[in-house]
Structures are given as C-alpha cells and as structure tokens.
Amino acid sequence: GGGGSSKTSSDGVKTIKFAFSGAESHIHYKSALIFKDEVEKKSDGKIAVELYPNNTLGTDAETMSQLKSGSVDMAAIISGELANHSPSFNAWFMPFLFDNAEQTYEMGKTDEAKALFETLTEAGVHPLGYFLIEMRDVLSSKELIESIDDFKGLNIRVTPSPAIVDFWETLGANPTPVDFAELYSAFQTGVVNTIDSGSTGMSSGKFYEIGKNYTTTNHMAFNSAILASNKFWDSLSDEEKSIVEESMNVAVEQNISIYKELADEAMAAMKEEGVKFTEIKMDAELQKVQEEFIKKYASKDEKIKAFVEKAKEINSN
Amino acid sequence: MMKYLNGIEYVSRIFEKIVIFIVQVSVGVLILDLNIAVLFRIFKVQLVGTSEIALFLLAWITFLGASLSIKQGSMVAITVILERLKGHVSTSVQIIIQLFVLFFSCMLFYYSFNWITAPNVQSTLSSALQIPMWIPYSIIPLTTLLTIIFCISNIIQLLKTESSTSVADYQQSIEKEWGVE
Amino acid sequence: MLIMFLSFVILLFLGVPIAYVLGISSLLYILFSGDMLLLESASHRVYSGIQNFGMLAIPLFIFVGEVMNSGGITKRLISFCQVILGHFRGGLAYVNVVANMFLASILGSANAQTAMMSRVMVPAMEKEGYKKEFSSALTVSSALLGPIIPPSLVFIIYGVTAEASIAKMFLGGIIPGFLIGGGLILLIAAISKKEKFPKADRASFKTVVKSFVNVIPALSIPAIILIGILSGVFTATESAAVAALIAMLIGWLLYKELKLKELPKILMNTALNTAIVTFIVAMASLFSWILTFERIPNQVADFLISISDSPFVFLLLINIIFLIVGMFLDGMAAMIILVPILLPVAVQFGIDPIQFGIILCVNLTIGLITPPVGTALFIASSMSNIKIERLSRTLIPFIGVALVALVIITYIPAVTLWIPSLFG
C-alpha cells in the first residue's frame, strides 16, 4: 500500500496524513475530526484525511522533522515544542496575559500571533492557525493555594520548557519535571505536590483523586499550532489549498466551543470528587511579577513585545 | 593488500577499547546522576537537567553498546539453523549476516548524517538544558560508522578463518579472539 | 507489506541479530514502497524510541544484577533458603523455587536469572541425586519469575509503550508471581514422593540465625525498591538508581566480596546487556512505526473486533496469539510491535491496561522457555549441557503450571488489579 506523503491513489483520492498528540477524548482529536469531515465533504471525497492521534507517528519533535521531510502532511504541534525551534514562541508562555480561554483563542487569530510563524524559517512548514488546548491552572495535594505567596517552596510538576521553569522559579516554587507516565504516582507519593496543567488534563489524568485543591490561575495559555508540510502544501492546487484552509477555519471556529464543553465536563467531574475550588485574581503584587518577567523576554524579542501588547489590548476590551 | 586488511583490524581494536571506556563511564555517570537528583530533592533543591542528561547517556549506552556487541558477536539472534551448518557454508552464512548489518548501517549512517546536518535540526534546542539537539543525535551517525568498521573487520576475520583450512588454525583463531580480555 | 514479512522471517532464521532483522525489514519496506521520505525520519524514530525516562531503569536493574553476583548477595540468598527449607523431602527443589522468588524481587530479567541460577542450582541438585533434566527444567521455569515479580524489564517496556504506570505494573505482578511460584511448589510436592526426592539434615538454630543475619542487608534491596515506589522520596525509576548504589555498597563494604577492580567489567557488562535490550527496543519502534504508517494496527483491531464482541473470547484469542508469538519472537520486540495494535482493542473490551499488560508479559515470559525459539531455554540447555529437545520435553509439566496461572490471571482481574488498587 501507499504510505508516506499525500499520494493520489488509483481512484484519484488524495490522502492527508494529520498527526497530533492526545487520545480520542482530547481536544486535538475532536478538532481534527471536524477538519477531516469538512475536507472530505468540501472535496466530494476527493481528499481523505487520515488521523494519527496520540503521537503514534512519533513525538512532537519527530513530527517536526517529518513535516520537514514531507512524510507527514499536517500536524498540530504544541507551543512548547515550537519554543525549542524558535524562542519567539515563548510569547505564549508570558504569564497572566489572558483572563480566560476566549482571549487566548482570540489571540490565536491575530497577526501578532501569526507573526511568530515567520521565525520558523528552517522548519519547512506552512502555518494554518492555532488550536486552543486549555488554560493552565494548578492542582495541589497540599493546601488550597489562595495567593501567589502560597507557591513558595511547592514542588510543582512542569513540562521542562525554560520559560515555564523560569516562571515558577520567579514565584519561589521548585519546578520539577516529571515524566507524564510517572506523574500519577509521583503526585501520589509526594515527589510533586502541585501540578501545573489545565482542567481537562487534570481530569483525564485523574489527578483529582490525589489533589483536592484546584486554583484557577489562568497563568499561561496552552495551545498548539497547526502546520502543513511545505512539500505537501506546494503539491496542492489552488482549489485544494482553499479547501484545506476553509476546512481548518471551520475546525478552529469550533475549537473554542469544544474546549468549553470539555472544560465544563472536567470541572463537574472534579466537583463531584470533592475538589475544592478557588481563584487567584490579578493584584498589584502579581502585576509587578508579571511585568518584570515579561520585560526580560520582550526586551530581547520584538515579536514577543508586539505579541504582549496585542494581548493586553484584547484583555482590556 | 594484507597490510591494509590488518590495518582495519588494528583500527577496529583501538576503537573497541575506546568505546568500552566510554560506555563504562556512561553507566557510572548515569547511576550517579540519578542519585544526585534524588539527594538534591531531599534537600528541596530541584535539578532540572538531570533527567535530560540521563536520557542522553541512555542513548550513548544503547548505540555504542550495540556497535560493541556487533564487534563481539554478542547480539541476540536465532542461531538454530546457523549452529547446524558446518565449514564453508557456515562461514558464508556468517559473512552474509555481516553484510546485512553492514548494509543497514551504511543506509542509517547516510540518512542520520543528513538528518543531524539539516538546518531545522541544527537550530533545535533540548527543552531543559537548551543544548543543540544535533549533539546528542550525532551518536547515531557516529555509532553506525563504528559498526561499519567493526563489520568489515569481522568479515576480514571470517575470510581469514575460511582460508586457513586446518582445524587447528581455526581453533587458534577463536582462542585468540576470545582471549583478548 | 509482503516484502516486510518475508524479509523478516528469512533474516530471522538466517541468524541475523533480531534488532537488525527489525531494522532491515523496515528499511526494505521503505525501499520497495518507494517512500524514501520515511528514511529521513527513520534515524529520529530510532533515537526517540529509547528516549523515555522509564527506560532508564533498564541499565540500573541490570547493574544491580551484576553487582549481586560479584558482591556475594546471590550466594547468601540461596544459602538462607537452603538452611530454612533443605530438610524437607525435595528440599533443594523448594530452595530452587524460593531462592528464585527472592532473586526475582531484585532482578528484572529471566535470562539473567536463568544463567545465574543454572550455574549454581543445577550442579548442587545433581550432586544431591536429582536428575539433571529435572533440575535444569525446574531452574529455568522458576527463573521465569524474574520478570514477573517486580522489578521487571518487560513491565518497564510495557509501561513505556502503553503509557501505563510502571509502578502499578510492578505492584500488579506480585500476586501472579506468587501464583506461579506456588504452582511450582505444588508440582514439586505432588511428585516428590513418587520420584523419591532426597532431603538434607535440619540446620541448627545457630546456623539459621547466622544465615538470617547475613541475608538482611541483601533483603534491603527489594525493600528499597518497594519503599521507593510507595513513598515520596523517589520515582520508580529513581528507586532503581538508589538500589544500584546500595547493592554496590553492600557487596563492597558489608560483604566485602565486591572488589573495586571488578567495577570496570561490571560497568561494561551492564552497558552491553542494556544495549542488547534497548537496541531491540529502538529498532522495534522503527518497525512498529512503519506498521502505523501503513495503518496495520487499525486493520488488525477491526479484524479482532469483527470476530466476537465477547471479552471472554477476545482474551482467549489474544492469549493464543501471544503464546504463538512468544514461541518465535523475542519478548521485547513483540511487546513494542503488539502493544500499539492490541491495547486500544483491549480497552474497547473494557480490559484494564494494567491487567492486559501483565497478561501480555506473562505470555511472552512463558515464550522464553517454549521451543523453537526461547532464549531462557537456550541458556539453560547450553549451561547444563542438555539437548533442547530433551529439556523441552521435561519442561511440559512446568509450562502446564504456568499456563494454569495464566488462565487465572486472564479471567480473574483482581489477581492483577487488587494490589495496585490499594495504592490508588
């Protein structure tokens, strides 16, 4: 059989291989499914989409290479991985820029967010937009975190992106990178006592069974970029390109409502398990921390600077 | 010609010694690295890079160790049939096996070299330590090259035993091979 | 696809190392399909296939095993069992099983344990008047407990491939391990009268105490591993690193049998034995990646679901598949190829990933002693100098015991899930 890049089979059907992380319950899968349906409908079945969820074709780092070589046609790559390719993507990790998921979602559609893609010069990819995954909050097995002073001395599990680690160190916490497969037991045994993730991640990982204290912080956005391989993109006719673009626009439009549904479910599930909720609101102290942190990154990178300004504009509307 | 062949064997012996030294150090450092991580955690200090270092070492141990076991013929294989073969046939089959390994290593060397020198990989950094990823990745072209040298040296040895017809010579060569350590 | 399958079988039986069989078959597939783009990503796949934190436990547990032998830990475990059990009829046979269970709580691989115990137990049993075939068969089948009682290398590989908790896999293996160990003990009891097994003199109380005191430090190793998993000080993987350090200190400073000048050799053996496992993992992940590109997992899953919608039938079916696969294939490679294909189907049938993993691991472990291809069988046969055919015949009742245990593990989920459930 076929395999590899988008090949046209004997019956004239072109196949797109679309890779991403997350299982069938994940927002990636649900959003990608909409894209698949749209493409297949709009093209009258002339273009088929094969989904490769759960990183079955490799890690996000590998998927980046596969996009470059053209063995994968499209992928959703999380912004943490993109920051390994271009530090400008740290823009998404600037703290407390957005009060809620809608603002993050709106940000994804701005020119300032899309300008980050210009820095991926060597990746050989054509950007098609952003998928929102969720907003980052914290879940603690120790005590309810009610102010940023409570973060001091906590062992918080993070994904080891430098900006994220830097942020938690700024707040006086001990950012601890624990492999996801070991996270549940590490949380249970107290290797970490706090998890930095979003509501759907906390719920699907069943971390609420151990940590009963949920604090809505919205401290960072968590999203991914939808990228097409240049080799694949250049092989498309103008008509096919617009089918793909339009279909992706539909998927991106619905992405936010899928998120809300998933987040509501996750919150309800956690409430049922007796998790306590609170939130940290922006105050003068927090603002000071935020401004100093952002200054450090924005002063070195024009794209981050423009990004932050736009984000503040969205936030104040 | 003979001199040239002996040269390859000589070089492969030296490389073998170097590889052995590197993997020994790597295993030792791996054990220390993870224990240090635990020790620091007890004192409430989180070391961010320790697991990344450990994973790089695991890659070193894996690929260097694999090329070493090609040199020493210690890789897991199904030898039910091979064990029943004798004389010329056995030697030929062993040479064919080495040729397969050689073929694979050449292909992987070529493509992994292209991979680590590609601009997109050259500009990628590791998540925690922020070191360029092509550095840990280069263990693959490096070890496939080693495997190529070891394979050629193995083939030369097989050809030598093949040409030395007397059983005594054959046994002697085996003793020589295993008596090295 | 046919190319991949044919080259796989031919290369395997030609005697090409298994890791290279997987690599070359993948390569040939790419070359014949003309999908050269895949080649550009192949190196990255090979590299990433082993870049997993859980996999780090493999060199660590192998190091522990190496240190145990050189440090006199193995010796003390066996002599302790001998002192306690030696005076029963068939005493040394029981000692064999129980010592293997002890060892299994420190070691993670059946092959290492078979080699270690064949060297010690088979000559000892022969000297006491047991048949060599029986001694060897008992040793190799008891050594199967190595990867079933935690820690375990196959459990680690499963945890990594299935993204399941390695700690839970370890906990889940405890009862199955005792089940198989108990089964072997019952088997010995059943035949010991008929076969007129010998027995030794009862050891004096003083000897018992002395032997017990001697073995306490050795027992601290499994204790550390268990505490490590259950307490907050370190993760399951890190517990292996701590155990490695402790085992070294015990052998060096306490038993004074481990000489520092042996360390380079131990380190090299650790690296070589690690590479043998992890290099197979790297190549198997390339092979499995090609299968995924070809959407083979989806087709197999659809096929399995189409056969029957009963979990009972599905479990029976996968046991048969695994046993057949285990007869021919290396366990590690089989694991990486099969888990991505079969685990999603198992989950659809409502089977817990931990239970599924243990069923799979026990199957593939049994495969180590079934002909025609069984590495533990080969090791035992060459170390005790018994023809494979003969040894295989003697092994039949032992394999029977393992299969009965397998049926229990398969159809009573609590056997695997009860202990993990106590810890969340």
Ligand code: NA
């Ligand atoms: Na074990």
Ligand code: NA
């Ligand atoms: Na077998």
